[in-house]
Amino acid sequence: MDVTKIIKPIFNARLKEIDLYDSQPGAIQQKVLSKLLASAANTEWGKKYDYKSIKSYDDYKRRVPVQTYEDIKPYVKRLRNGEQNILWPSEIRWFAKSSGTTNDKSKFLPISKESLKDIHYKGGQDVVSLYFRQNPGSKFFSGKGLILGGSHRPNFNSRHGLVGDLSAILIQNVNPLVNLIRVPSKEVALMDEWESKIEAIANSTISANVTNLSGVPSWMLVLIKRILDKTGKNTLEEVWPNLEVFFHGGVAFTPYREQYKQVIQSSKMNYVETYNASEGYFGTQSDLSDPAMLLMIDYGIFYEFIPMEEVNNENPKTYCLEEVELNKNYAIVISTSCGLWRYMIGDTVKFTSKYPYKFVITGRTKHFINAFGEELIVDNAEKGLAKACAATGAQVIDYSAAPVFMDENAKCRHQWMIEFAKRPTSIDHFAAILDTTLKEVNSDYEAKRWKDIALQPLEIIEARKGLFHDWLASKGKLGGQNKIPRLSNTREYIDQMIELNK
Secondary structure (H helix, E strand, O other): OOHHHHHHHHHHHHHHHHHHHHOOHHHHHHHHHHHHHHHOOOOHHHHHOOHHHOOOHHHHHHHOOOEOHHHHHHHHHHHHOOOOOOOOOOOOOEEEEEEOOOOOOEEEEEEOHHHHHHHHHHHHHHHHHHHHHHOOOOOHHHOEEEEOOOOEEEOOOOOOOEEEOHHHHHHHHOOHHHHHHEEOOHHHHOOOOHHHHHHHHHHHHOOOOEEEEEEOHHHHHHHHHHHHHHHOOOOHHHHOOOOOEEEEOOOOOHHHHHHHHHHOOOOOOEEEEEEEEOOEEEEEOOOOOOOOEEEOOOOOEEEEEEEHHHOOOOOOOOEOHHHOOOOOEEEEEEEEOOOOOOEEEEEEEEEEEOOOOEEEEEEEOOOEEOOOOOOEEHHHHHHHHHHHHHHHOOEEEEEEEEEEOOOOOOOOEEEEEEEEEEOOOOHHHHHHHHHHHHHHHOHHHHHHOHHHOOOOOOEEEEOOOOHHHHHHHHOOOOOOOOOOOOEOOOOHHHHHHHHHOO
């Protein structure tokens, strides 16, 4: 019996609602904003900004300032200490732990029961719905899904709530029926110590009939390689012959694509990018031939966008969805059903189409290099590395880059720490292609590199095997949603890596 054929109509019904994204984006988003404002009108925050009298988006953006984590941190601390009805009316007991700010090792983002239901779990259902549209012959439910997540622990060691990676919060609170179609067990999935967890997941899933994977590409690759080591197999389809799709997110897939082609060689394998951050579920790749993701606009999230040239202004200009331009970099601002109001999440995107609105992630507002006016972003880096790898046959495991402000010869340049899965024959040749491509995709970088006057050719330091793993371990950040800072405008991270690389 093909179980997927029986279950699929449940998901197909949702597609009719998603199709309205093509024709009614403004109305859909206005409805979301109105519902959010009405829900929070009697909270402390809602009373402070008189949500009951807000009649339009223009009213909302005039009255409520754009927020960063530093702005909401005092409110979050009170929530973590058990106070309620501050930012959102329902009880807040869960806090998603995310990468930190300048002043804090971690951020703690409130998670409400509404945000679990109408943002994160809705996103998980929709990615399956959209995948079925792209792959109507799928046998997704003939086996189980392997979900690779993090862990959680008590919040302030009190009874007031729990803190953890978003993935762990989702696993902990998921409908019990979902546990019948996923592996590993909840006990194993929520293990804290990362390397023991990888071993336990491998041991408990090798004999399972896995049809789909979900997780961060870098960490999933670690698990896959461990499973192949333990089984002696060359490819993952030898272990799981019915494997058909990997739902991935958290980091760009480009540096890992060639490595996945080696460990999964099946022609029926599909890769679907998702954008499920600690702050919310924002996008899903809706066309396997198009890398852009569909912006999910009828969840409990109202979107605004700040042009990159406005990001550092005290009162930046913001635009609603229908006001954005194509092929322009924007910082994302969200208002959500977990009590984040006009909150700048730190990610940057570029829209590739309208009606429906589709986008690609271009980087982070703080993960860039602009030491010399070059404005290098992660999207530029990914394109440069992809071209250098294609030209040389190299494969990159991880990388991080930062400026050298001035060496002993008064020369300035970018310094790249790269760990290769497959080393290029010539590091210098790889560096030259990377440098040339960066000039092709970024006119500011090209201008600063003109005749080597302001900026010298970039330098690559080859990382020893396991360097980035060891660096994350030294920070207590192995596994889960932890990731390598790709670009930094300071030398804080790369100097630590250089010291570990000795």
